Amino acid sequence: MTISEGSSIYRLMKSAKLYSFGDIRIEDILVPKLGEKEVLIQTKFSGICSGDVMPWYVEKKAPLVLGHEPAGLVVQVGSRVKEFRPDIQEGSRVFVHHHAPCLNCNFCNRRDYVHCQTWKDSKIIPGGISEYILVPEINLKNDTLLLPQQISYEDGAMIEPIACVVKSLKRANIQKGDNVVIIGLGIMGQIHVMLAKYYGASRVICIDKIPFRINKALEIGADAVIDYSKLDANKVLNEITKGRMAQVVIVCPNNLTAMESAFDLISPGGSVVFFSPADPKDYLKLPINELYFKDISIINSYSCGPNDTKEALELIVKGVIKPERLITHRFTIDDTAKAYSLVIEAKDSLKVMIYF
Ligand SMILES: [Zn+2]
């Protein structure tokens, strides 16, 4: 739809806006106005992130236009973009990261991109689940990737979640011969399953209770899945690893029970990776004396940086990961609320995509 106002044309576009948890509305808003160092993309696919269904997390940001995992087509290019991204033109197919670092500060020098103030302040406008997205200069300069011809937009929309797992698996520092246990087989757990061996795991053992998710993990490369609603995970892991237990445990769910359970499965010298944040009100009670003498490392892995998004794209190009095997549902923007409920329900769905 277009409306005229004075001499310039203002266009309206649909966006999915969240007002409070469960209250998502599709609204017509103005297409953002292009600056000379920015581009406008027409969104093609935008994934729904499992992080966006944590009530305490989204409500502190509400109201907001949902979505931060987009891929799209460049439809307008600012006049000075060629000074720093001559490779991006009208018609380019791109993945855009919603945060981009400065690449100059002390955090960036250590590759701690997620703590860079520029990374934190940067964003795509108005958000991923929107018909058009304005890509600001910093995002365009430091974390926008051209999609090679063989990579679909849908694959492109999987780059950010895959990049978060790339970071997690690199931080886990998996050694040859390691048993890697993955707790929780939602979309992020499944991506860990697909990539754990590439990053060095010898055996991948998962823990979940949803039959659909258990079967999917076995289909995409897990060596074993323990259904914790029927079996004692500690006992079964002990049996299948002949007492070695796990050298790395990656905890995907954002709940204390899952986090605590990791310490029953870890072997001396091992690392526990927390992939999701707990509720700010939650505290873990840990046997720190025992953890010390067992040399257990606790590692957090939050989001990802431009090195990880590049690596994620390479993994897709090389066929190490096949994102389409993890996409279970596709909706138009009008059904965003339905798409969100599916992700919240956390049963027979993995990646849920919005297409345009
Ligand atoms: Zn995400």
Ligand SMILES: [Zn+2]
């Ligand atoms: Zn920085």
